[in-house]
Amino acid sequence: MGVRTALDAVLTAPSIVDAMRAADDLAFEAGRDPGARTIRLLAGVLRGHDELAAIAATHALAGMLDDAASRVLVGLLDDDREFEREHAAWALGSGLPRYDAVGGLLRMVVGGGFAGMLAQRTLEQWSGFAPTALVAGIEGALLGIAEPEARARLVETLGLVRDPLATGPLLRLASDADEPQPVRIAAVAALGQRPDPSAVVPMLESAAQGDGFLGAVARLALVDLAAAGPTTRGHGHGHELGRGLTVAQLFLHADLDPGLRSAGAGDNGGIATLLVRLGDALVADPGTGVNRVVTLSRGSAADALDDLVSVEASERGHVYGRIPLLHEPVSSAGAWPLRVAARRGIRRVLRAAGGADVLHLRMADVGSLAAADVARELGTPVVFTLAPDPHAVIDSLDRSGRLARGDFGRVDLAEHFWFRARLVNRLAADAAHTVLFPRPRLEDDLRRLVGVDLATDSERRTIVPEGVDAAAVDRALAEVGTPRTGADASPALAELRRLVEGLDPDRRGRPLVVSVGRLHRVKGMAALVEAWAASPVASRANLLLVGGDLASPSADERAELDRIDAIVPPAERARRGLLLPGHRPNDVVARWLAAARLGLPGSVAPRGVYACGSLKEEFGIALLEAMAAGLFVVAPNGGGPATYIDDGVTGILTATSDGARLSAALGRAVAVAQAETDDQRAERSRAMVRDRFTVQRMARVLAEVYRTVVRDEATLLESAERSR
Known part of the structure; x- marks a missing residue:
């Protein structure tokens, strides 16, 4: 193909994924034709405005295994574009150690984050060839760094140098009571992988006597030292x-x-x-x-x-x-x-x-x-x-x-x-x-x-289709459907009743739109709230979102909660019918899905629906659990759900990234479910899950895969033994 042709393929690719694949050909061709002309071509792209092509050129330089190309990569560690520094740190790991890159890579380790991981990975790949330079560089860097987490990252990197030369500094850091706790923990954890265990066991045994976090890490390091050597199982x-x-x-x-x-x-x-x-x-x-x-x-x-x-x-x-x-x-x-x-x-x-x-x-x-x-x-x-x-x-x-x-x-x-x-x-x-x-x-x-x-x-x-525990859903349906007097059959149902009773009186006794999943933008929980709130269905059905750690939300959860609060402020949830209880165990969720289908007298009307607002869903475990309960569903119109939802019959497939279309789908779904006069459609959904998507069926198919892999591995090993 040639470097020029391969580069043109990257620059003119019709889509980003096509350009990313074409980058592999560019790296291959650059490796076949190392030299000044190839470096000039790639360097020209590095300085251009096409950031995708610049990344491709960076990795193509790494494929050349050429000293001049490597010098260009080292120079990129000081580039004013952060993404170029990151990819240069990654690409350098493909070649032999560059002593002039160690300082720049260690600066990235100190900075941490994803770029620090890439730089540390490259230094680890070099550590077997240049242990003296790495140990000296890390010890020198430690002299100028006081921040505990940054020091800990440098110490962790020191622990990746398997040469005994690194053992002494690690022991000093692990034993130094004046070092911050993260630094000592990093050093102690690294001692569990030393190639000279006799030198570190006394220190670890002493540290393991402590009751705190450092003591627990020391005990784990001792386990690591004792477990060195081949495993006793595997290969069939x-x-x-x-x-x-x-x-x-x-x-x-x-x-x-x-x-x-x-x-x-x-x-x-x-x-x-x-x-x-x-x-x-x-x-x-x-x-x-x-x-x-x-x-x-x-x-x-x-x-x-x-x-x-x-x-x-x-x-x-x-x-x-x-x-x-x-x-x-x-x-x-x-x-x-x-x-x-x-x-x-x-x-x-x-x-x-x-x-x-x-x-x-x-x-x-x-x-x-x-x-x-x-x-x-x-x-x-x-x-x-x-x-x-x-x-x-x-x-x-x-x-x-x-x-x-x-x-x-x-x-x-x-x-x-x-x-x-x-x-x-x-x-x-x-x-x-x-x-x-x-x-x-x-x-x-x-x-x-x-x-x-x-x-x-x-x-x-x-x-291999994924599967759900249909039997657990059947038990939940049986529990909800059994007539009882007095208290609910389980704490899960009693909790759901209390949640609904916390709504304004006129919101009780309405069907539920249920969604279960993580509070993350990809799962579309806030988008679902927005679509529900904008639809006439909001006046006819309450929305129950199950998921998220409300007590200690992660950054992703906090962002999604903030979006939900902007749409339906917390003070208005009771009036508008939004229920946001946070995450619940799977058996509780199964009972709530059953209640959405069959109802809870006085609290939840029967024939609710399930809605998935995910931007993408590779398969959809929660969707299948909802269908196993007999619920009519709304789901993304791509990926796995499109293979098992009969659009318009057992659910509605829609472009969940489009708020108006998601809103319309919710309204249509609630209308369809509420118009049902028998269980024919619900039983069709349930039968589909029982016949095709149980976890037991998935286990049998995967087990055959595992057995095949083990047999093939054993055959390869036997063949290798015979050829010796």
Whole structure:
């Protein structure tokens, strides 16, 4: 193709996602033709107004493995454009160490954030080649930095230098009572990965005697030191020994527990509910061949220590392993700097489990980034759920005019589109098997947006619909539908009645429009309030939004709450019929959905509806739960919902990003539901979920994927052994 042709393809690509894919060809061609002319061509683009092309040129320079090209990248660390500094720090990791870049990269580590993570990652990749320079550079940087969190980031980076040269400084920092707590914690955590354990054990044992946070981290570091070496499981060993498979699954940005008590708070969305229900279903059915599921999520250092004991002792069942991130919980978008802590915690749990036969990853986030590193280290095969995210979001913003080539770099600073898209592609390419959601135009979307051809290696790809616990919904319906005198059948129903009784008297006895999910702009809760308030349906139905941590809202939750308050001020909620109770456990939600369908005498009229205002919904667990309850639904007209909602029959598909169309859909949905005189449509919805979308069915399909992966891995290992 040639560099000039490849560059023209980036510059003239018809869409942003096309240009991002063309950037791969540009990097390849630059690597084939390194030299002064190629550098001049790329440097010219770097200085232009097309920020997307400038990013492509930055990564093409990294592909050249050329000293002059590397000098250009080093110079970009001081560029006045922040996005260029960020991408230069990332791109430098593709080549050999540059001593003239260490200072600039360490400045970015001190600054923190996503850029600091990228700079730290590059320094880690160089650490095996230039440990002396890195240790000296970090120690020098520490002399001029007093801010505790910035010092802690430098110490964490020092801990990534595996050479014994870094052990002495780490021990001094960990033992220094005058150092701030974050710095000592970073040093103690790093000591658990030292290659010379005899030098650090006495200090860790002493620190582990303490009762505070530092003591808990020291005890975890001792666990890390003791667990060094190969794992005893994996590559089909569990299957060969007849004890069934161990499957590990991960969602880092949630507080997972068997009762789903935190569902709907922060980032605890549908994926959190799915992993709990799926893990239970995999181990409950003997036919799956899965004896044990290890579900990993975030948690405290103390909880992590307790979990290690239970995980290590387990041979079967669904067990949980908490990952201490040594930081207050943050949103998934802000969690990238927690990569090192996440990786240590994931490695620790998998080692306590004796390894896993397969690791299932689902998100393009810091958890998957860290877990993929651990899987490579331990030799664990990965199954990856592939979806066009963020590709579909990029494409949607591009088509709507809200994202353009000229400002792509500045938008990317907040959204990390380029990195996340590359992470999706890498995870899909490295996975032993990819799992796909049903979509109306699945093959076309993946080819156009992600660049994946499903016809290639089709035996390593499986379409797996997600599923819900229909039996739990059936129990809720039976409870709500059983006539009772006096008190409600459960505290959940009594609470719903109290919520409705808190409305003005004339608002009671009306049907409910229900929505369940996280308070995040992508989930469209505020947009749903706006559409409901603008529709005549607001005078006929109350709106119940279930989700969000109202006591301690995250930044995303606070922003969405502020938008809701601007539409319906808190003082007007009772008069206008808005119910905002916050998040509730999944079994409570099931009962409230049942009550929306069947009603609560004197409080809630029957035949309410369910509405999902999400900008995008890859599949829609809450939608399926609502349909399992027999509710008529409103949903986005793309992604997963379009594959199971019969538009106009079991629900209404609409452009949820368009407030007027969402408002009209709500009005139509309530009118349709209230006009029903029998349960024929409701039973059709319920039968569809029972037949196609139960979590038990999902577990059986996934179990076959896991067994296939384990068999294939065992075959590869046997072949490798024979060839020696």
